Amino acid sequence: METPLNKDYNATNLTQNIEIELLIEAIYKRYGYDFRNYNKAHLKRRILFRTAALGLNSISELQHKVLHENDFFDLILKDFSINVTEMFRDPGFYATLRREVLPMLRTYPYVKIWLAGCSTGEEVYSFAIMIKEEGLYERTQIYATDFNPISLETARKGIYPISRIKDYTANYQMSEGKQSFSDYYVAHYESVIFNQDLRKNVVFAEHNLVTDSVFAEVHMVICRNVLIYFNKDLQNKVVRLFSESLVKGGFLGLGSKENLMFTDVVEQFTVVDGKEKIYKKKII
Amino acid sequence: MDFEAVVIGSSAGGLKALKTIILGLDKTFSIPIIVVQHMSPHSDSFMSRYFNQLSHLQVKEADEREPVRPSHMYLAPPNYHLLVEEDKTLSLSVEEKVNYARPSIDVLFESAAFAWGSRLIGIVLTGANNDGATGLKKITQAGGLAIIQSPETAEVPIMPISAIDNCPDAIILKLEDIPLFLNKL
Numbered sequence: 001m002e003t004p005l006n007k008d009y010n011a012t013n014l015t016q017n018i019e020i021e022l023l024i025e026a027i028y029k030r031y032g033y034d035f036r037n038y039n040k041a042h043l044k045r046r047i048l049f050r051t052a053a054l055g056l057n058s059i060s061e062l063q064h065k066v067l068h069e070n071d072f073f074d075l076i077l078k079d080f081s082i083n084v085t086e087m088f089r090d091p092g093f094y095a096t097l098r099r100e101v102l103p104m105l106r107t108y109p110y111v112k113i114w115l116a117g118c119s120t121g122e123e124v125y126s127f128a129i130m131i132k133e134e135g136l137y138e139r140t141q142i143y144a145t146d147f148n149p150i151s152l153e154t155a156r157k158g159i160y161p162i163s164r165i166k167d168y169t170a171n172y173q174m175s176e177g178k179q180s181f182s183d184y185y186v187a188h189y190e191s192v193i194f195n196q197d198l199r200k201n202v203v204f205a206e207h208n209l210v211t212d213s214v215f216a217e218v219h220m221v222i223c224r225n226v227l228i229y230f231n232k233d234l235q236n237k238v239v240r241l242f243s244e245s246l247v248k249g250g251f252l253g254l255g256s257k258e259n260l261m262f263t264d265v266v267e268q269f270t271v272v273d274g275k276e277k278i279y280k281k282k283i284i
Numbered sequence: 285m286d287f288e289a290v291v292i293g294s295s296a297g298g299l300k301a302l303k304t305i306i307l308g309l310d311k312t313f314s315i316p317i318i319v320v321q322h323m324s325p326h327s328d329s330f331m332s333r334y335f336n337q338l339s340h341l342q343v344k345e346a347d348e349r350e351p352v353r354p355s356h357m358y359l360a361p362p363n364y365h366l367l368v369e370e371d372k373t374l375s376l377s378v379e380e381k382v383n384y385a386r387p388s389i390d391v392l393f394e395s396a397a398f399a400w401g402s403r404l405i406g407i408v409l410t411g412a413n414n415d416g417a418t419g420l421k422k423i424t425q426a427g428g429l430a431i432i433q434s435p436e437t438a439e440v441p442i443m444p445i446s447a448i449d450n451c452p453d454a455i456i457l458k459l460e461d462i463p464l465f466l467n468k469l
Contacts, residue, residue: 006401006402006425006426006427009401009425009426009427010401013398013401013426017370039367039369039375040369040370041367041368041369041370041375041395041398041399042367042375042377042379044395044398045367045379045391045394045395046379082377082378082379084378084379084380085378089363090363091326174326225378227348228348228364228375228376228377228378229375229377231349232349235349255378256361257347257348257361257364257376258348259347262349
C-alpha cells in the first residue's frame with residue numbers, strides 16, 4: 001500500500017540505491033577498491049552517515065567529492081573499513097587455539113601465520129602475545145595485512161586508548177593468558193603502547209582480499225569478521241584464496257558467525273572446532 | 285494491510301517482556317520476527333534455546349546471509365549488529381557501537397525500514413537508554429507501523445519514553461496487549 005508519505009520515501013530510497021551503486025562503481029574505476037560485492041545494508045549505512053555528517057544534500061554530492069578531491073577518498077575508505085576490533089575478541093577462540101592448534105604448529109620448524117584484514121592491529125598484538133606465551137614466537141613469522149594503509153599505520157604503532165584496557169584485560173584472562181596483561185604494554189597518559197618486541201616478527205603489508213592474490217604459503221590463516229561483509233560470490237573467492245595459501249594440514253580461523261559450510265571449499269577442510277570456527281585443510 | 289515482518293528492540297527487562305509476547309502469540313502467527321535484545325558481548329545462545337522451547341516459532345540466532353522466512357524468529361547474536369538487506373536476507377556487522385550498544389536497535393530498524401518500507405512493524409519495549417527511538421521514527425517515515433510498550437508496563441520505562449518523544453504517532457500498548465494486537469493482523 002502506498003500512502004503519499006511513503007511514495008516519497010520509496011522514491012528517495014530508489015534514488016539513493018542508484019546513487020550508491022554509482023558511487024561504488026566510481027570508487028572502483030577511480031581508485032581500484034572494489035566494494036561491488038559487499039553487502040549493501042552496511043555500506044548504505046556508512047554512506048548515509050557520511051553524507052549527513054558533512055551536511056551534503058545527496059550521495060551524488062559525496063561522489064563528486066570522492067572523484068575530485070584525492071584526500072577525501074581516505075575518509076570514505078576509513079568509513080568502509082572495519083576499524084573496530086578488540087584485543088582477544090571472543091576469548092574462547094584464543095583458548096581453543098592454545099589447546100588444539102598451537103601444539104600442532106609447534107611440530108613445524110618454522111611457522112607462518114597470515115592475519116588477513118588485521119585493521120588497526122588489536123588482533124595482531126593478541127596473536128603475538130599468545131604465540132609468545134606458547135613458546136612459538138621466535139620461529140613464527142606473522143603477515144598482518146589490510147587494504148587500508150591508514151589502518152595499517154595505526155597497527156604498526158600499537159598505541160591504543162587506555163579506556164579499552166579493562167575490557168582487553170578481561171578478554172586476555174578468559175583466553176587463558178598466562179601472565180599479567182600489563183606486562184605487555186606501557187601506559188602513557190590516555191594511551192597504552194604495546195611492547196616493541198611483540199612486532200619483531202610481524203610484517204605489516206597492504207593486501208586487498210578482493211583484488212589481490214596469494215602472496216605466501218602459510219600454516220595458518222586468521223580472518224575474522226571480514227567475510228560477513230561479503231556476498232556469497234565474494235566469500236567463495238576469498239575462501240579459495242585462503243585454501244590456496246595454506247599448506248596441507250594448515251589451519252583456518254574465522255569469526256564466530258562465519259562458516260565454511262556453505263562455501264565451495266568445504267570439501268577441502270575438516271572441522272577442528274565448530275563453535276569457534278576453526279578448520280584444518282585436509283592432507284589429501 | 286499485509287505486513288511482512290516485525291522488528292522488536294528491547295533492553296533492560298527485555299527477556300521477560302519478550303517472553304510475554306512470545307507466549308501471547310497465536311499458533312497461527314507466522315510473520316517473521318527479528319529481535320535485538322541488548323546483552324553482554326560474552327552471552328551464550330541461552331536466549332534463543334529458551335525461546336525456541338517456549339514458542340511455536342522457530343527461534344534462532346541470526347546467521348549472516350540467511351533469508352528471512354515465515355514462522356521464524358531471529359535474535360541478533362551478542363556483539364554483532366544485525367541488519368536486513370534489501371533482498372530480505374540478514375547480515376551482520378562489527379562496526380562500532382551505536383547508542384553504546386552492539387547489537388543496536390537503531391541499526392536493525394533502519395535497515396529493516398529500507399527493506400520492507402510500509403510492510404514493517406517496529407516495536408520498542410522496556411529499556412534504560414534511548415536506542416530504538418531513531419530507528420522507530422525511520423520505520424514510520426517509510427510508512428511502517430510503530431508500536432511502543434506503555435511506559436507504566438515497562439520494567440524500565442526510559443526506552444519507551446524516549447521512543448514516544450521521537451514518534452508521537454506511534455501506537456502505545458500495554459505489554460500484554462502487544463501480542464493480542466499482532467494476532468489480529
